Amino acid sequence: MDWTNFITADKDVLAGKPRIKGTRLSVELIVGRLADGWSEAEVLENYPSLTKKSLQAAHAYTYELMNTNAVYTAPHSKPI
Structure with a gap:
């Protein structure tokens, strides 16, 4: 998969965070939702x-x- 066809970054949009082209949805947001337990269908x-x-x-x-x-x-992490 060539992610460069879908992901871009522009210093004037979302402070330069990588985002999905044509949206204001950052890769960070997407990965965060998945890390929080959202399914791909929910995203x-x-x-x-x-x-x-x-x-x-x-x-x-x-x-x-x-x-x-x-x-x-x-x-x-330190042992308790």
Whole structure:
């Protein structure tokens, strides 16, 4: 999946956050909803400007970021 067909960033829109082209929906928002337990069907239902392909692009974009050295591991929590 070539996510560049679906995701863009513009410093004048959403402070430059990566977003789905033609929308003001950031990849961060989409991934956040999924992380909160929303199903893809719920995301698509609540954001009708999204498509299955744009959701797939958000996943592909996130996957590519995870494969770069730009991602840092979370600190380990301290034992209670």
